[in-house]
Amino acid sequence: MTPEKQYAIPRGATVLVTGANGFIGSHVCNELLQLGFRVRGAVRDVERCMWLSKALESQNPKGGFVLVSLPDMEKEGAFDSLVEGVSAVIHVASPFSFSSNPESVIPSSVNVAINALKAANKSPSVKRFVFTSSAVAAALPKPNMSGIVVTADSWNTHSVGIAWREAPCHPQRAWHVYAASKVEAETAVWKFNYENIRRRYDLVINTVLPGTNFGKTLDVVNQGHPSTSSFIESLWNGTHLDRLASIPPQYFVDVQDTARLHVAGAVLPNVRNERIFAWADTFNFDTVLGILRKHFPEKNFVDNFHHYEETSTASELRSRASDLLRQLGRDGFVPLEQSVLLNIEDQNMA
Template structure:
């Protein structure tokens, strides 16, 4: 009988690839969704199960409610808690983001601790829980670092407090009931989308550049990871006995948005995509941010380079990352194939990705 694993937030970008990775390696997957009637949003996951011959079931569970979680975790050996809010604009009230992130995480952990079957929970955190609120920026951050909530914006604060709450919860459990917890802390997540609905805020820079929705690139950038490599890391974090009690950074070298634009212009310009390559002055970005909430998110990070080390995951888990350039190009191609980025005027529309799927 296959080991059963619960994955939360099944229809999300990262969760979809995690489910695919687990099915490929013979695990039986139970996946949570908020609405069992929205079958169209999980059709790509059903196709993955058919392709691999794997066992996949869906259950209804909402991070904002207790109902459904006891049944969701029942009989599972591990839980991969991937679901978490990632807004494209700042919330009107930071508690609208922090509350659900913290309470949702604790709701999953409480359910996992109450069952006798779950021994390990892998939590998808973020480098947002590591890199923010520090006075010094030219330091390579590792798993030993924590963001300073009092000096962080809402999203970074939510990820920090949610992960802190998870570690505190597990530490407070009686010794005989203690869950094993592992945290995975990814940087900006690139890689192909599996469906037009399974997208992420992390795709926005690529989409905006390809669509020429911006006149150029602000002086912002990110340490990136490919979603397919991140899915592998989740599996390794679940399988490796020594991973218990550890955090793992999943982020490569910092890439400036201008470099993303130049690579996209080189590769997709001949196909008619007019990708902007100029760098926008900070003063102009700050002015635009007064009216554009999405741009406003970039202002605190103007000119700041994300420096992180994933050496621990490489050393302890044998994890590897593919080159960022390939991840970027695969991201762009998938956004085009799924119709998230329109074909240039006069160009033939791409064949829909679903039509070419196995």
């Protein structure tokens, strides 16, 4: 564990977390509270998210969490009052759409990211800004293609080209539009940093690029199995298999490790202007099914259907992220087997 005196911001300082009610955001809030920080959790509707306060208070009796309203992230100045007095901003929230129209997705993603960053840049109390990007901002999964090495300088320009291409329309254009929105939002963050670093040399920016998130939901009653944690639920129930079959093998990460790496970007002094890759290891759904069969031999699962593997490598990036987790007192990444079991813990008890 990093000693308190070595944190980049004082323990007990307030951190703003946007998208606090989401799969990743709720765990970010919890990890911060457990380290002794105060958290200002921004959500669209405070009344509908009161469950989050109760869930976090049950795990953190000392308190320190408060919900704040952020109904329109694109509105100019929307973040200004929220960043007052905070020492760090962890910007997890992002407009989500699988529209195939780039004009309805990409500019909005960029605007929200820069809107949050501008507010942080204007507030002298803010010393750290962490932006949630995505694995697809660096590279698309390329199963069974050897020799591909992903580095901190890797960018998924392929999806950007397809997203903005007028014709012919790519059959998976919506997926590429989503990926392109992550590329363009993250590059806009780094561009803003470069253009303003002299004025705010004391503001450190880091980005986190999570792979496919599995693991335990903070509050399964109110959140269910959100985002990609639904993949494991589908395998458990044998549903939506066509959708799963269309998803290529790629890198996974346990959601709590994703949250911890966001915290690392906010509080560890040796993490400065980095792209942090939350990539624990590769997976395919056949491997996940093998884990489920091993632990639940009495239950019938679907036959294997995912007969190929992600073969790109990112050894240095994964090693760096694992080291950051150790600096926060962990043993490195949560392994796939443990993450899968955490993901279906409530299903097994049902």
